[in-house]
Amino acid sequence: MTDREMKRFPNHKFGQAFTTLKCECLSYLPWLEKRLRAVGGQIIREKVTDLHKLALNYDAIMNCSGLGSRFLVNDEEVYPVRGQMLKVSAPWLKNFIRDGDGNTYIYPGIRYVSIGGTRQANDWRLEVDEEDSEGILERCCRLEPSLRAAQVMGEWVGLRPSRANPRVERQYLHVQGRQVPLVHNHGHGSCGVTLSWGTALDALELLRQSLFEKPPQARL
Incomplete structure (x- = not known):
């Protein structure tokens, strides 16, 4: 990133900018299931x-x-790595921002903006932790101050199957x-x-x- 671009992030010494893809599983997984059924596959629960x-x-x-x-x-x-994130309404955001440690990220999507997160190894909790939510909001707002005007649409917790x-x-x-x-x-x-x-x-x-x-x- 250029010196001018880095002025947006005064707490960081350097940054990288690139174009990539974002896969939204709410749409991607139903598409995969449709492909499976189209070739005769079955799903038994x-x-x-x-x-x-x-x-x-x-x-x-x-x-x-x-x-x-x-x-x-x-x-x-195999062990869990607990992740917590928030879904917020911030349609003005078009570019993703991710801190170097991977614990703070802002990912605009089709329906909402995902902001997070946590990486808590061997933590099996599936309940939303309010302190985690407050920490996520604080860190993400430091990266993108306009998020202070965003409406929180929901909170989500998942366990990453790590190894x-x-x-x-x-x-x-x-x-x-x-x-x-x-x-x-x-x-x-x-x-x-x-x-x-x-x-x-x-x-x-x-x-x-x-x-x-x-x-x-x-x-x-």
């Missing part, structure tokens, strides 16, 4: 607590259970004389959308290798 039981009815399993992998497959390396390294690997479940391939694809933390297509392709290749090396056996 049920609680899964035992993959060996699930394997009785399927030839292969892809585990994308996020934080649930800590309990479903005993992956103790030192995303787990993309395969193993086999031994069920009634069959070896059912199990491919793991979880632990992406806050980079889930960013990494999703790449790790999905890697996981798909692992599944193809498994089915080629050990074709499915008949289920009796």
